[in-house]
Amino acid sequence: MKIITTHKGTDFDGFASLIAGTILYPDAVPVLPKTINPNVKNFLALHKELFQVKSPQEIDFQQVTHLIVVDTNTWSRLDHIEPLKDRTDLDIFVWDHHPGKEDIVSNGKCVKETGATITLMVEQIRKEGKKLTQIHATLFLAGIYEDTGGLFFPSTTASDAYAAGYLLEQNADLTVLNSFLKPAYNAEQKNILFEMLKSAERIKINQHTISCNILEVEGHVGNLSIVVNMYREIINVNAAFGIFFEKNRKVSIVIGRSNTDDLNMGSILKGLGGGGHPGAGSALIKSLEPDMVKELLIDQIRKEHQPSSLHDLMSHPIISVSSDTSMKKVAMILREKGFSGLPVVDDKKLVGIISRRDFRKLKRENQIDSPVKAFMSRNQIITISSNKSPAEAANLIVKHDIGRIPVIENDEIVGIITRTDVMRYFYNLVPDKA
């Protein structure tokens, strides 16, 4: 017997690849893991009869001679396939799009770096001239769109787009696809949202309105971040926190969402042992009553609420030159530091900027000994005041395409904010998994 299987927590790419396997291997039995993601679950709720899949429990592993693994290449991600792991007589074929991570030793494989596994299988189906129904085309396109974020993720390859084009030619239905690719928001999440709305309260911390809501939940609930985000939008606060307390495990999951850079969820929740981005963060807190968690959280917000000013972020002391420094010396410093430009500072006042570009103004060789003031630019120097936010610095960097902005305080230059500093602010707070 031939079986095809895919990874636990099956997503659309996994499920689509499993079904594509039944087209490429008509005599193989598709084995679907017990745990599947909510989007696929919804899809199956409607389309179940169309796909004759089996659960691992229904398989007599003694009878299995061929194993086809799709959308993963590690044993640990397969569901109840252990009886096959040590079989040396088994014929294994792997279809996957994450080369380099495999621990399944196979007799054959098609593992290439594409946005989705289904892309590779669609290519093969085309090559073999096999026909697709509209439902197949729709499901396969869902696999590509989900894994590539609608061809948007950087992992997307041209092959994914070609496969998507082919599936659209085969009448993949974008309306159906849309309704199943929406983030899972079902009755469970809806109930939680209603409960939160019933007890919604707002607190004011300086200029911001914030809501912290404690809710008891039973067991694991998925997609709570969507709920918190909807909650924040509905009650219209700058930041919303859900403290979801699981009584029997005595753990609280804290999820925060904000719409302002001034309330950085990542750093607020980092203070509680979690992490995240400026707009979204989470933390898991054990053995604390939820009221206590709320108190800690509010403390942390008060501590953190001040927008990070550029003061904490900028580089200083600054490397600068005075206006009578020779161009030769400037060239040396630029080369040594790998900078593209330097502020020119006299008596702590920024008087100009000298950049590599300005060296084109040198007409004669001996001008290299002339002072920098003859060549620096004095006009339209972009600076930023030290009380501005990192987001404002980022805007300037993008708008003017410059790597370094002098930071000014009381008319004096106090530091330099670089592209790297800003990037560090935005990305350093991101833990492995929020």
Ligand SMILES: [Mn+2]
């Ligand atoms: Mn995949």
